[in-house]
Amino acid sequence: MAASGTNYINCEKGVWSWLTTKDHKRIALMYFFAILAFFLVGGAFAILLRTELLTAEPLFMSGNTYNRAMTLHGSIMVFMVIIPGIPALLGNFALPLMLGAKDVAFPKINLLSWYLLMTGAAIAILSLFWGGVDTGWTFYTPYSSKSADAVTMVVLGAFIMGMSSIMTGLNFIVTIHQLRAPGMTFMRMPLFVWSLYATAIMQILATPVLAITLLLIATERIFAIGIFDPTLGGDPVLFQHFFWFYSHPAVYIMVVPAMGIVSEVIATFSQKTIFGYKAIAFSSIGIAAISFLVWGHHMFVSGQSDLAGSIFAILTMLVGVPTAIKIFNWVATLYKGRIKLDTPMIWTLNFIANFTVGGVTGLFLAAFAVDVHLHDTYFVVAHFHYTMLGGALTGFFSGLYYWFPKMTGRMYNETQGRIAAVLVFIGFNATFIPQFIMGSQGMPRRYHTYDGIFAPYHIASTIGSYVLAAGFIFAIYILIRDMFKGEVCTEKNPWGGTTLEWETQTPPIHENFVEIPTVTSRPYEYR
Amino acid sequence: MEKVDRRVEHSHHFNSMEQEHESGKQGAWLFMATEVMMFGALFVGYFLYRGLYHDAWVVGGELLNWKLGATNTLVLLLSSFTMALAVRDAQMGQNKKAIAKIIVTTLCAISFMVVKYFEYSGKIHAGLFPGSWAPIPEYMDKINAIVEANNLTNFKLENLRLFFVVYFVMTGLHGIHHNWYRFNDLVVEKIKE
Numbered sequence: 229m230a231a232s233g234t235n236y237i238n239c240e241k242g243v244w245s246w247l248t249t250k251d252h253k254r255i256a257l258m259y260f261f262a263i264l265a266f267f268l269v270g271g272a273f274a275i276l277l278r279t280e281l282l283t284a285e286p287l288f289m290s291g292n293t294y295n296r297a298m299t300l301h302g303s304i305m306v307f308m309v310i311i312p313g314i315p316a317l318l319g320n321f322a323l324p325l326m327l328g329a330k331d332v333a334f335p336k337i338n339l340l341s342w343y344l345l346m347t348g349a350a351i352a353i354l355s356l357f358w359g360g361v362d363t364g365w366t367f368y369t370p371y372s373s374k375s376a377d378a379v380t381m382v383v384l385g386a387f388i389m390g391m392s393s394i395m396t397g398l399n400f401i402v403t404i405h406q407l408r409a410p411g412m413t414f415m416r417m418p419l420f421v422w423s424l425y426a427t428a429i430m431q432i433l434a435t436p437v438l439a440i441t442l443l444l445i446a447t448e449r450i451f452a453i454g455i456f457d458p459t460l461g462g463d464p465v466l467f468q469h470f471f472w473f474y475s476h477p478a479v480y481i482m483v484v485p486a487m488g489i490v491s492e493v494i495a496t497f498s499q500k501t502i503f504g505y506k507a508i509a510f511s512s513i514g515i516a517a518i519s520f521l522v523w524g525h526h527m528f529v530s531g532q533s534d535l536a537g538s539i540f541a542i543l544t545m546l547v548g549v550p551t552a553i554k555i556f557n558w559v560a561t562l563y564k565g566r567i568k569l570d571t572p573m574i575w576t577l578n579f580i581a582n583f584t585v586g587g588v589t590g591l592f593l594a595a596f597a598v599d600v601h602l603h604d605t606y607f608v609v610a611h612f613h614y615t616m617l618g619g620a621l622t623g624f625f626s627g628l629y630y631w632f633p634k635m636t637g638r639m640y641n642e643t644q645g646r647i648a649a650v651l652v653f654i655g656f657n658a659t660f661i662p663q664f665i666m667g668s669q670g671m672p673r674r675y676h677t678y679d680g681i682f683a684p685y686h687i688a689s690t691i692g693s694y695v696l697a698a699g700f701i702f703a704i705y706i707l708i709r710d711m712f713k714g715e716v717c718t719e720k721n722p723w724g725g726t727t728l729e730w731e732t733q734t735p736p737i738h739e740n741f742v743e744i745p746t747v748t749s750r751p752y753e754y755r
Numbered sequence: 756m757e758k759v760d761r762r763v764e765h766s767h768h769f770n771s772m773e774q775e776h777e778s779g780k781q782g783a784w785l786f787m788a789t790e791v792m793m794f795g796a797l798f799v800g801y802f803l804y805r806g807l808y809h810d811a812w813v814v815g816g817e818l819l820n821w822k823l824g825a826t827n828t829l830v831l832l833l834s835s836f837t838m839a840l841a842v843r844d845a846q847m848g849q850n851k852k853a854i855a856k857i858i859v860t861t862l863c864a865i866s867f868m869v870v871k872y873f874e875y876s877g878k879i880h881a882g883l884f885p886g887s888w889a890p891i892p893e894y895m896d897k898i899n900a901i902v903e904a905n906n907l908t909n910f911k912l913e914n915l916r917l918f919f920v921v922y923f924v925m926t927g928l929h930g931i932h933h934n935w936y937r938f939n940d941l942v943v944e945k946i947k948e
Binding site for chain 2: 296329330332333335357394398399401402405406407430432434439441442443447451453454455460461466470473500525537684737
């Protein structure tokens with residue numbers, strides 16, 4: 229890493245100084261390595277799954293192994309990569325800097341969150357040695373109460389990771405309320421901060437419900453009692469209500485912070501005042517509010533009444549409004565901007581293109597008559613990969629490249645960065661467009677085999693996934709290599725950004741600012 | 756990190772003691788919100804099943820020991836009261852008094868668990884623990900008597916089992932939770948000393 233003067237990286241030395249650090253920027257770097265490692269593991273499972281699906285006959289996995297790999301792919305990507313990815317890693321790094329604060333409100337709890345995530349992740353991954361789990365990441369009862377595998381372990385792991393997520397959210401809300409620099413009113417906060425605020429509300433209010441639900445599954449299995457198991461008098465649909473009451477807001481926990489990054493990047497790389505600041509800020513809060521009222525759209529075919537189905541369908545379509553507001557505002561910001569196609573911007577344009585597809589197909593699925601046909605098919609798989617991978621993860625990588633010079637004091641290789649971003653775009657669409665087609669023709673999700681008529685789509689999808697994997701591996705390789713060997717960058721503001729993190733030195737000192745700045749205007753005042 | 760005397764000096768990333776105190780309070784309130792959501796889910800489950808299996812809930816309620824339940828309610832209220840007094844003492848700088856009251860609170864926590872032990876063991880001996888469900892004949896007679904006395908035509912024994920699932924899960928989690936936080940309080944106090 230760069231070594232020019234004192235900064236947060238070289239102010240203390242030794243592994244112990246990292247493992248006990250309370251500096252939000254150092255904790256962010258610890259998340260960086262952990263989360264990218266989880267991402268590679270989760271991605272490896274995805275590639276195994278896609279390779280197995282090259283042929284309808286078993287290639288190298290039995291059906292049971294396939295189910296276990298599928299469960300781990302989902303659980304790792306959701307609980308260990310995307311949920312902590314943006315808030316815990318990039319949020320931790322950027323939030324106090326953007327607010328003009330010296331740290332988050334509770335630095336010790338911040339470190340505790342990191343350890344909780346590591347503990348939960350270790351427990352969940354170690355379950356592999358106890359036979360693994362084949363329930364899928366949704367742990368639907370009654371199968372998960374009966375399945376002989378290590379469900380209890382994974383569920384407890386997810387419980388602990390949930391605590392980590394709650395603590396991060398709590399920390400961020402208090403930081404935003406208490407530690408803003410003089411003059412930083414709510415209406416002068418960067419849009420990434422707004423999106424983290426909305427995310428934190430969801431983390432705090434939704435995650436406890438998941439926690440208790442997972443605890444109930446563990447209790448049910450340990451004491452052989454029937455909370456959700458119908459043979460013992462329980463109600464399995466109650467589980468679905470509880471689970472989706474968390475897990476639907478959870479998809480916004482994953483994507484809203486990515487939207488925040490897109491807002492930052494789009495303004496900076498268009499060198500233009502963001503269009504509709506207030507609309508973008510409030511639409512984050514709007515998404516958070518509506519997210520709690522739409523969970524029933526996962527249960528259109530679970531015996532829900534038509535009335536409940538209609539209400540949930542309408543409420544779900546409402547989410548499209550704040551989402552579309554954001555997309556229109558981003559596009560309007562691009563209009564007549566001085567657009568620079570640097571790597572973060574390419575990832576951000578990836579986000580806008582892919583996420584729009586993911587959002588619009590979400591409306592198809594929200595229409596509950598259509599959903600009866602598409603439910604549990606590859607159409608759904610493609611839809612949520614467009615939002616989670618094409619959306620949340622590309623936003624995550626956009627942010628990683630955007631704040632990379634500030635974080636490390638080095639610059640990545642621009643040409644290679646662009647190539648990786650474009651590779652991901654091509655590979656991603658090649659993987660998931662065939663899945664939309666075969667899903668609409670009835671290919672069910674979560675199967676290790678398929679009818680011969682789907683073979684061409686599966687083969688195309690698998691080839692696409694190799695390109696996608698190559699793109700992501702290249703993107704990560706560039707980051708890790710240039711973190712240690714890239715060109716030294718000590719420029720305060722390499723992108724010409726207007727938010728406070730660009731006003732301090734690169735990389736920042738331990739307390740972020742030599743003198744806490746005073747804010748006199750909104751961000752993004754370019755012209 | 757340099758050692759900071761928290762009673763006089765604020766931590767390095769705050770501007771003032773007031774700001775630090777406000778942040779702590781806000782954090783505690785947000786934590787309470789997570790608690791409401793967590794136990795809220797359990798109450799949703801309770802009310803859902805109560806609506807579905809009303810008759811079993813009537814029988815289950817009659818089988819509980821109201822005297823032990825009332826005792827524990829008083830113990831909990833007392834422990835909250837002494838805890839609140841302890842906070843007041845700590846604010847007045849009377850640490851010894853505060854610690855005495857925290858000890859009373861802890862004793863309350865212990866007696867809560869003792870009462871709970873008698874409550875639970877009575878149920879388990881009667882075969883009412885749902886994991887090893889086998890109500891003894893004496894209790895079967897009781898159950899039948901309650902069903903007849905209240906004319907509960909929709910009563911099913913398996914629903915009574917579900918009642919005890921909900922009973923043990925809710926009270927059990929509450930007990931664990933209660934002790935965990937008493938333990939935490941103690942640790943926090945020790946650190947502050």
